[in-house]
Amino acid sequence: ETGVTQSPTHLIKTRGQQVTLRCSSQSGHNTVSWYQQALGQGPQFIFQYYREEENGRGNFPPRFSGLQFPNYSSELNVNALELDDSALYLCASSTAGVSNYGYTFGSGTRLTVV
């Protein structure tokens, strides 16, 4: 297993800018989810992709969008950044194999909006 890799690890952006965060999932994991974790909080679900289609979305505005690619990588895009978007963004992948239900998380991207 190669694990889940996220890039970059840290990022500083200015309010109003756009940002793209990247995630490389484990081989064979056809489901990827993105979470936002504000300081001192539990992770909040942004959206989930299954076989390159969005199949679930949390309470986040449309300026949060994503893509999943055939090579198991994915992106999270955030437009018109706001100060409250400052958080740790976590990518998680999974496979639905009966004995392997569960998510593997990456180490996250720490986004700071100034």
Place this chain on the structure above:
Amino acid sequence: AQSVTQLDSQVPVFEEAPVELRCNYSSSVSVYLFWYVQYPNQGLQLLLKYLSGSTLVKGINGFEAEFNKSQTSFHLRKPSVHISDTAEYFCAVTLLRGSTLGRLYFGRGTQLTVWP
């Protein structure tokens, strides 16, 4: 909708003492339950999971958890903690949607601090 309540935001304990981190969930259907650990400035690491079968689940680092359906609880325990167990612990729940896992619902986390 599912929800998770972690009853203690902070749990201080001395090294080699036992510890229990409490987690209750609400759901009208069968769920899958997880405990994750997060060390400072890192992502989430899976400690253990309950999918079905035996209600006592053993995980990594000597942790175990017991699923109690009647009390809708999934408390995490360790008989003797180490300083290295100091971290944030998250309880989470999800459903199986067809052949894929649904979203994870997380609790707010419990900060476990182990003192020498």
